[in-house]
Amino acid sequence: MTRQARTCPGAAYDLGYHVVWCPKYRRLVLDGRVKDRLEELIRARGGEHGREIVALEVMSDHVRLFVKPYPKNSPSYVASRFKGFTSHHVRAGFAHLRSQLPTLWSRSSFVATVGAVSVDTVRRSIELQDDRVPTGGGARA
Structure with missing residues (x-):
């Protein structure tokens, strides 16, 4: 995937989040029609709020999403x-889930940022900042 910055008023950005979440008790309930409906809902929700769904995988016991x-x-x-x-x-569309689980999702989730620049590159760039700034006559922020 090539890197492409998006813009909004006052900012240019290239953010990506890897999000993983599981059903309560890690039950194997995300299959068949439930899986299809869940994928449809996630893609629709992403489009409603300007979130680009880059990748989505629904397994029987967890959801993995890469969203920008x-x-x-x-x-x-x-x-x-x-x-x-x-x-x-x-849960509104599948009554069997309401009877099997007190809530569909566990309270926790995993989220990691995804980017094209490594932690070491950013750290090195910050540490070397003073070496690159010209000295003399100009204001520094």
């Missing part, structure tokens, strides 16, 4: 929006 969100949305906010929306709609 708006920069004002924190990783935990993005995860909670997908989990809350899908839980409400999936």
